Amino acid sequence: MSRLFPFFAPLALIALSAGCDRCSRGDGPSASPAPSGSNTPPAAQAPTPRAIDAVGLDACTLGHRGILLDLGDSSTRARYGTHVASRSTPETLEREGATWTRFREKGSTLQFVALERDFGDLADPAADSFVEARVRGGVAKSISVYLNGKPVGIWKLAKGETRVVIASASSDLVTAGANELLLRFNGVPKASVGEPYAEIDWIRIGRGKPEAGDSNYAAPTRHDVTANATLGGIARRALSLRAPGFVRCTGWLPQGGTAQAFAGISGPGEAELRLSLLGDRTGKIAERTFSARSGAWEKAELPLGDLGRPPPGTVGAFQVEVVRATPGARVLLGDPGVLAPPQPEDAPAPHGRGVVLVVFGQLQPKSLALYGGPLALPELGALGARGVVFEAHRATSTLSHAALAAMISGRTGRANNVNDFDARLPHSVTTIADVARQAGVVSAMFTANPLTSATFGFDRGWGTFVAHGPEENTLATRVFDEASEWIEAHKSDRFLVVVHARGGHPPWDITAEELKGLDPPGYAGSIDPKHAAELLSKARHSPPAIRFGDADRARVWALYSHAVLAHDAALGRLMTTLRRTGRDLDTTLFVTGDLSVDEVGHSGQHVPFGEGEAPEEPLLSVPLILVPPGGVAGGKRVKLPTADIDLATSMANALDLSPSSYFRGVDIYRTLTGALPDAGRPLLATAGTKYALRTGNFILRGSDRREDLCDILIEPACITDVSSTHPLATEALERTLFSILHEPGESPIPREPAVIDPHSSAPSALKAWGR
Numbered sequence: 190m191s192r193l194f195p196f197f198a199p200l201a202l203i204a205l206s207a208g209c210d211r212c213s214r215g216d217g218p219s220a221s222p223a224p225s226g227s228n229t230p231p232a233a234q235a236p237t238p239r240a241i242d243a244v245g246l247d248a249c250t251l252g253h254r255g256i257l258l259d260l261g262d263s264s265t266r267a268r269y270g271t272h273v274a275s276r277s278t279p280e281t282l283e284r285e286g287a288t289w290t291r292f293r294e295k296g297s298t299l300q301f302v303a304l305e306r307d308f309g310d311l312a313d314p315a316a317d318s319f320v321e322a323r324v325r326g327g328v329a330k331s332i333s334v335y336l337n338g339k340p341v342g343i344w345k346l347a348k349g350e351t352r353v354v355i356a357s358a359s360s361d362l363v364t365a366g367a368n369e370l371l372l373r374f375n376g377v378p379k380a381s382v383g384e385p386y387a388e389i390d391w392i393r394i395g396r397g398k399p400e401a402g403d404s405n406y407a408a409p410t411r412h413d414v415t416a417n418a419t420l421g422g423i424a425r426r427a428l429s430l431r432a433p434g435f436v437r438c439t440g441w442l443p444q445g446g447t448a449q450a451f452a453g454i455s456g457p458g459e460a461e462l463r464l465s466l467l468g469d470r471t472g473k474i475a476e477r478t479f480s481a482r483s484g485a486w487e488k489a490e491l492p493l494g495d496l497g498r499p500p501p502g503t504v505g506a507f508q509v510e511v512v513r514a515t516p517g518a519r520v521l522l523g524d525p526g527v528l529a530p531p532q533p534e535d536a537p538a539p540h541g542r543g544v545v546l547v548v549f550g551q552l553q554p555k556s557l558a559l560y561g562g563p564l565a566l567p568e569l570g571a572l573g574a575r576g577v578v579f580e581a582h583r584a585t586s587t588l589s590h591a592a593l594a595a596m597i598s599g600r601t602g603r604a605n606n607v608n609d610f611d612a613r614l615p616h617s618v619t620t621i622a623d624v625a626r627q628a629g630v631v632s633a634m635f636t637a638n639p640l641t642s643a644t645f646g647f648d649r650g651w652g653t654f655v656a657h658g659p660e661e662n663t664l665a666t667r668v669f670d671e672a673s674e675w676i677e678a679h680k681s682d683r684f685l686v687v688v689h690a691r692g693g694h695p696p697w698d699i700t701a702e703e704l705k706g707l708d709p710p711g712y713a714g715s716i717d718p719k720h721a722a723e724l725l726s727k728a729r730h731s732p733p734a735i736r737f738g739d740a741d742r743a744r745v746w747a748l749y750s751h752a753v754l755a756h757d758a759a760l761g762r763l764m765t766t767l768r769r770t771g772r773d774l775d776t777t778l779f780v781t782g783d784l785s786v787d788e789v790g791h792s793g794q795h796v797p798f799g800e801g802e803a804p805e806e807p808l809l810s811v812p813l814i815l816v817p818p819g820g821v822a823g824g825k826r827v828k829l830p831t832a833d834i835d836l837a838t839s840m841a842n843a844l845d846l847s848p849s850s851y852f853r854g855v856d857i858y859r860t861l862t863g864a865l866p867d868a869g870r871p872l873l874a875t876a877g878t879k880y881a882l883r884t885g886n887f888i889l890r891g892s893d894r895r896e897d898l899c900d901i902l903i904e905p906a907c908i909t910d911v912s913s914t915h916p917l918a919t920e921a922l923e924r925t926l927f928s929i930l931h932e933p934g935e936s937p938i939p940r941e942p943a944v945i946d947p948h949s950s951a952p953s954a955l956k957a958w959g960r
Contacts, residue, residue: 569760
């Protein structure tokens, strides 16, 4: 039988380096200052941002003599089912002063993470497992309980009766790390359609042989433990716990942050507590014990210090345990959580009278010299030398129109319901064009991508809208020249210009003479620049029918490089216009890509230049260069994570406009000082039912059928599933994903389908694009 101790390996290097500012003087990370009982009210100051707020409990697990699942609480709702994407918010109701979950299906699965310390220091690690619950009977006669696929026992039910029930196993069934609890409802009459099978208030997973209806057990539900407490004249938000008990919250542990808790006793008594920072595989990152006494707050801190590896932080857990206390004493934990490190002052965002956003189609950063690749783009390189290069910029979709929708609306394609090939940008979505129009800023959009044409809803809000499809007998770079002409005509105005270029996406423009000199020499294969997108699409959807050799692939990448160089030259002409009109001095320029190209095909796709594929890092990693007015940034490089949803807010601020409350991104100019965002910022990318949530170096990928976790620090190719060895990180990312998928107060935007008029040019444009 797997026991819990092997889950934590011996303290690794990360634990030795994850300490405090005193470690250089010989103190280890767990040697923190003695607890101070200072009751002097803190001076009034702005509250320090929290990376983890334990009082909120939304990312936390509570325990008392075992692990508690409070089924009516939001912190537990993310645990239902085996895959996050298919989890639904359960039906809850208020009854007898508690929030209950009502079950109407014959089976329900809950996930939870267990650590050895969850059962208390005095618990026997060889004791048998039991599962206890407070239930109210419905039409089901009983509930069969399983832990990790093995039977624990049966809970007997009585309709309409509330009781505490216990099922005890004959061995320890709780495993190290991730666990699964399965409930099967038995004896449901066929005639009871629609009636609830049962209702459950809470479930406890413990060890030993408790008696049925244990009257000494007090379930630490949210209603029971949250309070505002005052000790020594100081009021704090608090959690009230009994011994042995704990609160553990998973999330991002930022480098330079501080874990803290204030502890005290309500009434007479004393207690011993343990404050810990935990990581997968490494076990304790840092730990210290401290005491609590009656009538005063005792403060305990654990500085995170330098965690000793990139990114600056890690996904882990903050935990406070009440190891032992005076019998009957309630221990109060005031403001427990992890404080973010001190934030530097924001860089003042340079305002101007113009903004230009240039979006290259399918531009691969690793192929560009600006990002260490072989392809030198003179104009883009010059902009990088004058501006800011973002090294961790990410798209939120593998659909080009969803990515552009995110840039101009500040919300992901999923949030906008532009999450499939046939969806158009809904009329209810607020865009940067709407904000500019309301402020009297003239605007224009020029696109060479048929997925961002009027057919797909991208024409609304702009003062000028021009679209060219790939079926037209015009150069793909024409949109740059038309944008230049428009700027020339509006050189005295405040303006906003968006250029969505074809970039590296086929079909490719090239003359017969240029084609002769293209690699590989003497090529006689089937790759035709004009019809390449159609051919690649057929190969993508019928892999056995069409195969490409090394010569074909070499020709595809040669054509890609030729097209990107041509677009770079067109970007240079646009910059010349800005300089000639003097508008480069008051215009902010953003140059990025809609999505990248994955020539390897980690998702099993062997044909590049596709859209709508699984959202994996090679496809989501896109370049971003920001050039402020006058180009004064001097080639600064930013490693903090940014995303396409940040551009709407950034463009609004660059024009000195108030960003719409609809926009969800941050101003990327703030990253110049490291103020925002941090390395643990969660970024979600989707395509249809497929998703990829990235936090720091961890990526949770999946769909409604499968799910895995990868660590790109261990394996940049992100192939191996590490969820079994990283249960804390898995739990943290699953909870984050669930909160995004079920964000409260968000009204879903109705999906609007794109209507393809068969008598227009749209069908031929989409065919030439490879649709």
